[in-house]
Amino acid sequence: MSDQQGAIADNRQTIALEHWFFNKMEGLRFQVDELSGQPRVIVPYQKTEASLPFASIAKEFGIAPESPDALMLARIATGLKYVKGLFPGDPLPKEILTGEASWSLSPKHILIAHQRVAMRLVSLMSADEPTVTDPVELLKMVDDPAIKKKINAAFGVAAEKLGLPPEQKEEVIGFVNKLANEIAYIEALREIYNEIIDMREKIQLARKKYSREPLVRETADQVARLIEKATKEYGAVFEGIDGHTADIMEMLRNLAEEINYIRRLRDDLHIRLLAWDDLLTRWEEITVECSMKVTELIRATHRFLAPRFMTVVDWLDVARQERMKSNRGPIKAMAWS
Numbered sequence: 001m002s003d004q005q006g007a008i009a010d011n012r013q014t015i016a017l018e019h020w021f022f023n024k025m026e027g028l029r030f031q032v033d034e035l036s037g038q039p040r041v042i043v044p045y046q047k048t049e050a051s052l053p054f055a056s057i058a059k060e061f062g063i064a065p066e067s068p069d070a071l072m073l074a075r076i077a078t079g080l081k082y083v084k085g086l087f088p089g090d091p092l093p094k095e096i097l098t099g100e101a102s103w104s105l106s107p108k109h110i111l112i113a114h115q116r117v118a119m120r121l122v123s124l125m126s127a128d129e130p131t132v133t134d135p136v137e138l139l140k141m142v143d144d145p146a147i148k149k150k151i152n153a154a155f156g157v158a159a160e161k162l163g164l165p166p167e168q169k170e171e172v173i174g175f176v177n178k179l180a181n182e183i184a185y186i187e188a189l190r191e192i193y194n195e196i197i198d199m200r201e202k203i204q205l206a207r208k209k210y211s212r213e214p215l216v217r218e219t220a221d222q223v224a225r226l227i228e229k230a231t232k233e234y235g236a237v238f239e240g241i242d243g244h245t246a247d248i249m250e251m252l253r254n255l256a257e258e259i260n261y262i263r264r265l266r267d268d269l270h271i272r273l274l275a276w277d278d279l280l281t282r283w284e285e286i287t288v289e290c291s292m293k294v295t296e297l298i299r300a301t302h303r304f305l306a307p308r309f310m311t312v313v314d315w316l317d318v319a320r321q322e323r324m325k326s327n328r329g330p331i332k333a334m335a336w337s
Contacts, residue, residue: 013097015076015090017069019061022088030076030086034275035307039077042085081271099263103270105184109191112138113184117176120248121154122147124161133242135187161249175252182262186241189269193234196276199283200227206288206298213290220298226305233309234269241265279304 015030022028027044033051041052054073063069075092082093082102093102115138123131132138141147155169155176164171203224210216244261245251251258282297 012072012075013092015072015086015088015092017072017088019063019069021057021061022069028088030080031084032080039073039080082267082274084274084277095267099260101185101263101266101270105188108139109187110181110184111142112187114177114180115139115142116187116245117180117183117248118151118154119147120245121158121176122150124157124249125150125154131246135190158249158252162252172252175255178255179251179258182259182266183245185266186238186262186269189266189273190238192273192276192280193231193238195280195284196227196234197231199280200224200231202283202286202288203227203298203301206294209288209290209294210298216295216298219302223298223302223305226302226309229309230305234273237265237269275304 017023022041025043029042031040031042032038033040039054041054041057043050043052054077057063058065058070058073063073075096076086078096079086079093082095086092094100095102112135116133119132119138119141132141155172156166158172158176159166159169162172162175203220207217207220207224210220241262279301282300286294286297288294
């Protein structure tokens, strides 16, 4: 049974397992292994921890594929895509229960999203109206009386385009609020993307600092190339979202469908960006200078980025460099099965 099938078949909303193992082991938690990406049961053991794959647990304790515990483990595995860890008794992530997000928003992101959608409506009234997309600029407009007046008029125009009388613009406001509340999650993720860009700038600075230390510089160069790939990849996603939301009337006409579309993008981005949290914090807190701490962070960043953004060609290039360093001659291209 697949994770998705298990999630559909089981309608429990909190983590509850029947087998004694899950209830007797104090401190037991569920977590995804960073290297393999597989869900595992983590059990404290003396001064360390034991990490057990779900499949091994099920086999060891004879948990049948169609049993309630097997279905719950499938739901936990799906839920772990959206959170860093779960404990017995925790509510399952909302993403697999209602489609909503399991993480909260700041008032700032909600405000930016509402202003973004409102300004899309304002552009309906005049082709000469500049399209503002920068979050900082959008926030500056929130209290502008002239902008507020334009937005109020735009609600009436939108009502007409939706086939509603202008006096029913309150209904349009309701549609806009629903849409903006979903887009607010994209704005929160955009902020993480901007933090990755800031991290990229620090990495470039580190390259300069280590320009006379070949061993560290080579790793820093590789990290710089990989972070460039990452920012371009994520940037293209946000550009695509912004391009899609430009047709604001189409979104309002198909609100339910568009909300589902935004949620799919939200979940995909959230899953991919969730893993960056610790690394972003480390780069934010560090002062870039030639030190053991910065050297280790550069290496840790390479270990994080390489499996996610390095292509086969990149791996071959690295292997060639290593082979040339050891004077063992050129290597042959690998055969991948």
